[in-house]
Amino acid sequence: MYIPKKSDPIRIGFYVCHCGVNIAGTIDVKAVADYAAKLPNVVVARDYKYMCSDPGQELIQQDILEHRLNRIVVAACSPLLHESTFRGAISKAGINPYFFQMVNIREHNSWVHTDREAATHKAMAQVRAAIARVPLHKPLEVKKAPINPNVLVVGGGIAGIHAALVLANAGKLVYLVEREPTIGGHMAKFDKTFPTLDCAMCVLSPKMSAVDKHPNIRLWTYSEVVKVDGYVGNYRVTVRRKPRYIIEDLCTGCQECVNACVYKKPTFPDEFNLGLGKRKPVFLPFPQAVPPIVMIDPETCIEVKTGKCKKTCVEACGDRKAIDFKQQEELREIHVGTIIVATGFKTFDPHRTPYYGYGVYPNVYTALEVERLVNSSGPTAGEVVLKNGEKPKKVAIIHCVGSRDENTNRWCSRVCCLYSLKLAHLIHERTEAEIFNFYIDMRSPGKSMEEFYNRISEEGIQMIRGKVADVFPDPSPDANGRLIVKAEDTLMGRILHVPVDMVVLAVGLEPHPDADDVRRLFNMSCSSEGWFLERHPKLAPVSTPTEGIFLAGCCQGPKDIPDSVAQAGAAAAEAFSLIDRGHIEMEPNTAYVVEGECSGCKSCVPLCPYTAISFLADKQKAYINEALCKGCGTCVGACPSGSIVQNLFEDAEVFSEIEGVLAD
Amino acid sequence: MKTEGNSGSGAGWSPRIVAFFCNWCTYTAADLAGVSRLKYAPNVRVIRLMCSGRVDPQFILEAFARGADGVLVGGCHPNDCHYVEGNYKMLRRARMLERLLEGMGVERERFRLEWISAAEGEKVKVVVNEMVERIRALGPLGWPERMGEWDREVAALAERVAVEERKQQEGEVEHV
Numbered sequence: 001m002y003i004p005k006k007s008d009p010i011r012i013g014f015y016v017c018h019c020g021v022n023i024a025g026t027i028d029v030k031a032v033a034d035y036a037a038k039l040p041n042v043v044v045a046r047d048y049k050y051m052c053s054d055p056g057q058e059l060i061q062q063d064i065l066e067h068r069l070n071r072i073v074v075a076a077c078s079p080l081l082h083e084s085t086f087r088g089a090i091s092k093a094g095i096n097p098y099f100f101q102m103v104n105i106r107e108h109n110s111w112v113h114t115d116r117e118a119a120t121h122k123a124m125a126q127v128r129a130a131i132a133r134v135p136l137h138k139p140l141e142v143k144k145a146p147i148n149p150n151v152l153v154v155g156g157g158i159a160g161i162h163a164a165l166v167l168a169n170a171g172k173l174v175y176l177v178e179r180e181p182t183i184g185g186h187m188a189k190f191d192k193t194f195p196t197l198d199c200a201m202c203v204l205s206p207k208m209s210a211v212d213k214h215p216n217i218r219l220w221t222y223s224e225v226v227k228v229d230g231y232v233g234n235y236r237v238t239v240r241r242k243p244r245y246i247i248e249d250l251c252t253g254c255q256e257c258v259n260a261c262v263y264k265k266p267t268f269p270d271e272f273n274l275g276l277g278k279r280k281p282v283f284l285p286f287p288q289a290v291p292p293i294v295m296i297d298p299e300t301c302i303e304v305k306t307g308k309c310k311k312t313c314v315e316a317c318g319d320r321k322a323i324d325f326k327q328q329e330e331l332r333e334i335h336v337g338t339i340i341v342a343t344g345f346k347t348f349d350p351h352r353t354p355y356y357g358y359g360v361y362p363n364v365y366t367a368l369e370v371e372r373l374v375n376s377s378g379p380t381a382g383e384v385v386l387k388n389g390e391k392p393k394k395v396a397i398i399h400c401v402g403s404r405d406e407n408t409n410r411w412c413s414r415v416c417c418l419y420s421l422k423l424a425h426l427i428h429e430r431t432e433a434e435i436f437n438f439y440i441d442m443r444s445p446g447k448s449m450e451e452f453y454n455r456i457s458e459e460g461i462q463m464i465r466g467k468v469a470d471v472f473p474d475p476s477p478d479a480n481g482r483l484i485v486k487a488e489d490t491l492m493g494r495i496l497h498v499p500v501d502m503v504v505l506a507v508g509l510e511p512h513p514d515a516d517d518v519r520r521l522f523n524m525s526c527s528s529e530g531w532f533l534e535r536h537p538k539l540a541p542v543s544t545p546t547e548g549i550f551l552a553g554c555c556q557g558p559k560d561i562p563d564s565v566a567q568a569g570a571a572a573a574e575a576f577s578l579i580d581r582g583h584i585e586m587e588p589n590t591a592y593v594v595e596g597e598c599s600g601c602k603s604c605v606p607l608c609p610y611t612a613i614s615f616l617a618d619k620q621k622a623y624i625n626e627a628l629c630k631g632c633g634t635c636v637g638a639c640p641s642g643s644i645v646q647n648l649f650e651d652a653e654v655f656s657e658i659e660g661v662l663a664d
Numbered sequence: 665m666k667t668e669g670n671s672g673s674g675a676g677w678s679p680r681i682v683a684f685f686c687n688w689c690t691y692t693a694a695d696l697a698g699v700s701r702l703k704y705a706p707n708v709r710v711i712r713l714m715c716s717g718r719v720d721p722q723f724i725l726e727a728f729a730r731g732a733d734g735v736l737v738g739g740c741h742p743n744d745c746h747y748v749e750g751n752y753k754m755l756r757r758a759r760m761l762e763r764l765l766e767g768m769g770v771e772r773e774r775f776r777l778e779w780i781s782a783a784e785g786e787k788v789k790v791v792v793n794e795m796v797e798r799i800r801a802l803g804p805l806g807w808p809e810r811m812g813e814w815d816r817e818v819a820a821l822a823e824r825v826a827v828e829e830r831k832q833q834e835g836e837v838e839h840v
Binding site: 078079080104106107108109111112113114115118119121122125126129520523525526527528533545546589607609630631632633634636637638646649651654655657658659661662663 | 694713720743746748757781
């Protein structure tokens with residue numbers, strides 16, 4: 001094998017990728033290769049159809065051996081995509097992986113420009129900069145740091161539950177933090193799931209109790225992450241545990257306290273049933289709640305509010321002494337190496353579409369409310385009834401409420417068509433009511449989904465292609481609360497007025513209102529809609545730009561249960577692959593002080609957000625602890641004497657790039 | 665082969681803009697603009713840095729000196745910096761630099777600091793296009809030529825000083 005020597009003259013190999021027609025369609029790649037061949041130090045200059053393919057990489061490796069190349073420049077896609085591919089390839093051929101520079105002529109050039117001549121000219125400038133820069137590159141070593149094997153999963157919906165179980169089953173310690181008093185998320189509220197119509201809780205509750213009993217899972221419900229410090233492998237996370245006024249370890253979930261409460265009847269709107277049912281100030285969120293522990297709502301409990309209650313609940317609890325009215329909020333710090341964010345979604349608030357009369361007419365429901373109505377453990381024990389207690393005879397289901405609409409949300413929420421079909425089936429099954437589905441387009445992609453649509457349509461559900469314009473009360477004297485749904489049937493080309501007893505709004509999925517705060521907490525990005533942004537939509541769909549933080553479930557975008565679970569498994573696997581390697585590899589782009597040139601002015605010391613810079617009093621020089629340095633280069637940019645150097649982004653390297661892009 | 669380029673003010677002149685983009689937000693946003701196939705003016709050449717905090721004011725002056733007609737710095741939005749607060753450090757330097765550039769007769773439009781998040785591919789397009797249009801209206805900055813003039817002025821001045829000094833020395837010798 002050829003081993004390059006320090007004293008060797010610079011010998012650059014240059015490669016420009018066609019990327020099929022992605023690059024070659026806009027940029028004259030041959031001209032770019034010819035141009036590069038004439039630049040200083042360039043020994044080989046080639047164009048090739050797909051540089052990232054195996055033959056493309058082998059081409060470079062062969063040239064390294066044959067032409068004794070010691071620097072490589074590849075003009076192709078974004079370095080964020082394939083820099084590591086090429087670094088790996090050249091290091092296999094025996095040269096330092098950092099003797100490499102990538103030129104982004106796809107994302108930053110051929111895809112955004114149309115004029116072939118201008119694009120080619122720009123590509124040459126970009127290439128010139130890289131070829132000017134690469135001779136200055138120094139051989140660097142990837143740095144390794146140990147990784148903490150513990151994992152934090154944020155959010156206890158189906159995605160978070162699945163990810164936590166996968167990792168815990170593999171023997172990793174998992175902290176599962178959930179904001180609500182119970183895990184289960186939205187799925188726990190559903191009655192049946194499409195397309196199989198199997199019972200949601202029958203599938204979910206075994207997983208929930210597995211979480212509760214798992215020796216490797218620390219389940220913290222009614223808790224929120226408030227601070228995240230550190231970096232991949234070594235995150236320090238602060239979790240706020242809100243007081244539930246119950247000592248979790250002592251409560252057995254017997255609910256004697258609930259029965260004994262001074263409120264004889266459930267009086268307050270029950271959050272789990274979206275206010276359709278009632279609960280007491282002390283309550284279990286729902287029968288299968290995990291952990292199976294009651295909580296006391298400080299807003300409604302007389303003792304918490306005034307301290308003047310008879311405390312019959314404490315009496316009922318007796319010797320177990322699980323009730324603690326003095327419980328305070330607690331901040332706990334945990335140390336983990338990786339984090340999976342699975343914070344889910346919220347459903348669209350139909351108050352924003354006032355023309356559908358939600359909150360005005362009592363028999364206009366959201367789909368999630370209807371899920372609770374059809375659920376046998378719901379507020380009506382599974383009876384679909386109107387507010388007056390009667391069964392509806394005609395029900396309208398309005399699709400795309402808060403989806404695919406310029407005035408609300410532009411995206412398709414993906415699950416509404418299918419859950420609307422499911423609800424149509426369930427409501428019809430319970431009430432024998434006539435069901436009208438008003439849809440814009442019927443979207444049923446995915447395994448067994450189209451078959452499900454066909455099955456439901458054959459059950460005699462009315463399908464009307466048209467967006468509902470208005471819902472208003474029937475003006476006739478015998479209306480009895482009946483509503484009129486006005487829509488254009490776009491297939492028949494006529495306006496319909498359909499009288500119904502009940503309207504179900506198929507509300508879309510939205511990011512949580514505090515998604516932006518959560519994003520900041522974990523140093524992630526949001527798409528313009530507010531969904532958390534994956535590192536790459538196809539190649540890194542569960543990774544985020546921040547190493548060691550992964551995404552699962554609907555916080556990344558609307559998806560159904562199978563996809564959420566699949567994604568959770570993928571996120572767990574990504575975390576696992578990091579943990580099992582035992583160490584993390586860090587880009588060696590850290591900074592160091594050239595002691596001889598440091599004047600000891602201390603300007604850099606307060607600039608470092610990681611306190612990596614200290615001042616050596618004995619030598620009167622600044623010193624950078626490279627283990628703490630994250631490689632931002634802020635101190636380098638600020639040093640008045642130019643005595644701090646950032647690896648990979650040295651002043652001389654950047655200056656040569658500036659000169660390169662402008663030298664024409 | 666010159667639809668853009670040459671710093672001269674002849675026909676076919678088109679502005680040249682050097683952009684320093686931070687790796688995490690703005691560079692990624694420019695990648696997103698590409699993936700979304702947004703179209704913008706080809707006059708911008710991007711140099712990737714890890715953080716806008718790495719941008720040394722000298723990079724910007726060097727770019728102007730080498731013939732850039734405009735310089736764009738892109739970083740993460742305030743509070744979103746991957747490195748906590750590098751973007752704030754750049755903001756401070758930018759404020760200083762703006763005053764310096766003003767004193768040197770560089771129009772405001774030629775230097776721009778923008779916060780562009782990884783999701784704002786559209787903003788990359790808008791900012792670049794806007795900048796190209798404004799600088800096109802201003803015309804070339806022409807620092808390389810002007811620097812030549814300044815160099816000659818300084819050289820002439822140095823020559824004069826040297827002559828004076830020589831005269832003085834000779835005078836002193838005569839005096840003795």
